[in-house]
Amino acid sequence: MLALLEAGPAAGVEQAWLRGPDAAVAGGEAARWAAEPGQGVADAAGWWASVVERLEEAEDSSGVPATAFGSFCFDPARTRALPVLVLPEWTLVHRHGVTTLVEVAGRPFARPPRGREELLAGLPAAGTERAGVTEPLTVSERAGSLDADGWADRVAQGVKRILAGELDKVVLARQVAAVADRPLPLGRLARRLHEQYPRCWTFLVDGLVGASPEMLVRREDGLVTSRVLAGTIGVHGATTPETLATALASSSKDLQEHEYAVASVAEALSPFCTGMNVPDAPYVLELPNVLHLATDVTAVAAAGTSVLELVAALHPSAAVCGTPTEVARELVAELEELDRGRYSGPVGWVDAHGDGAFAIALRCGQLDTADPTTLHLYAGCGIVADSDPDAEVAESEAKLVPMRDALRAVVR
Numbered sequence: 001m002l003a004l005l006e007a008g009p010a011a012g013v014e015q016a017w018l019r020g021p022d023a024a025v026a027g028g029e030a031a032r033w034a035a036e037p038g039q040g041v042a043d044a045a046g047w048w049a050s051v052v053e054r055l056e057e058a059e060d061s062s063g064v065p066a067t068a069f070g071s072f073c074f075d076p077a078r079t080r081a082l083p084v085l086v087l088p089e090w091t092l093v094h095r096h097g098v099t100t101l102v103e104v105a106g107r108p109f110a111r112p113p114r115g116r117e118e119l120l121a122g123l124p125a126a127g128t129e130r131a132g133v134t135e136p137l138t139v140s141e142r143a144g145s146l147d148a149d150g151w152a153d154r155v156a157q158g159v160k161r162i163l164a165g166e167l168d169k170v171v172l173a174r175q176v177a178a179v180a181d182r183p184l185p186l187g188r189l190a191r192r193l194h195e196q197y198p199r200c201w202t203f204l205v206d207g208l209v210g211a212s213p214e215m216l217v218r219r220e221d222g223l224v225t226s227r228v229l230a231g232t233i234g235v236h237g238a239t240t241p242e243t244l245a246t247a248l249a250s251s252s253k254d255l256q257e258h259e260y261a262v263a264s265v266a267e268a269l270s271p272f273c274t275g276m277n278v279p280d281a282p283y284v285l286e287l288p289n290v291l292h293l294a295t296d297v298t299a300v301a302a303a304g305t306s307v308l309e310l311v312a313a314l315h316p317s318a319a320v321c322g323t324p325t326e327v328a329r330e331l332v333a334e335l336e337e338l339d340r341g342r343y344s345g346p347v348g349w350v351d352a353h354g355d356g357a358f359a360i361a362l363r364c365g366q367l368d369t370a371d372p373t374t375l376h377l378y379a380g381c382g383i384v385a386d387s388d389p390d391a392e393v394a395e396s397e398a399k400l401v402p403m404r405d406a407l408r409a410v411v412r
């Protein structure tokens, strides 16, 4: 499956989702939601319900349900980007040690799926996919509308507004454009991210590629889980992870930032769930580039609640927007000078039973719609009353490391 992913669009792979040993790669289009500007997850849920109704079979013969891949905008009212929900023609799923090729057949889909043999015959054999390609990409960077100093100034303005009592927390992001000498091999980038960050959820959906450590919500057989992250410390060569973890777990600024994020998730989930468990204190999640304060929330979904309803209720959490949500959303728009597009929106999959998983699209890049050599990279930081602008710039640099490393490492 990694060979398939690596081959990317050349092998017809357009969507992917990977974590640890589990993976799904998919291609072709049996159906695509024709999203309009301003639409969001609730609109997509209606479309998906109507597709599921019309499927002849909701599952393949081995019981794996038809699955759509989606990616939604951070702020549908303020973006030129469109959200995505696609039911691929075929999906190769590896789960619990079993690999299944799921094909969507029958009404209402005009295009018949390719035969299994035909599909598999077109794929590169594992291990041969890199033969002969050894030249690294040459990549340069261009600042977004704000450079690091300009963004630090916006962080300082955010702190002032918090101190003035307008809000408690705001998440501010910055963007840089990575420009390569060739069209970017998104499948290769996804593979590299997956290999370097196996504890993260790696995604590739319509030109959005990344490896997110944050699970907005997963629903599996009625069980709901959400991994809330907020509060971060960058990894430096000289300091041991234990020392960093101790510093993070005792930082009142980071603990406060984290508390807002957990509260926003628990509050949004509660109308849809019973038996919610919210641990009293966070643990420290260690990644190669950063350490995060993390809390895993679990609950039981009310009967008939699909993962898309949960996503619609949870987004945007205080990990990407702020507290209170509406005030923070306005301040993000005022200070960032950035169209976030699908960065920091939900990205993941939903199946015909309403189960699924949506991460928050962080540590990612969005392929430029007009230029396949340009990837827009994003990193954001939670700002509270005690935030220091220079420290936030350093944190945003640490959050850009996964994409920058992957870009440096891939060959064309």
Ligand SMILES: C=C(O[C@H]1C=CC=C(C(=O)O)[C@@H]1O)C(=O)O
Pocket: 171, 173, 214, 229, 230, 231, 232, 292, 318, 319, 320, 344, 362, 363, 378, 379, 380, 381, 382, 383, 399
């Ligand atoms: C907004 C981002 O991270 C969020 C998720 C985890 C920790 C965060 C923080 O500590 O600031 C952010 O809230 C990003 O990576 O672009």
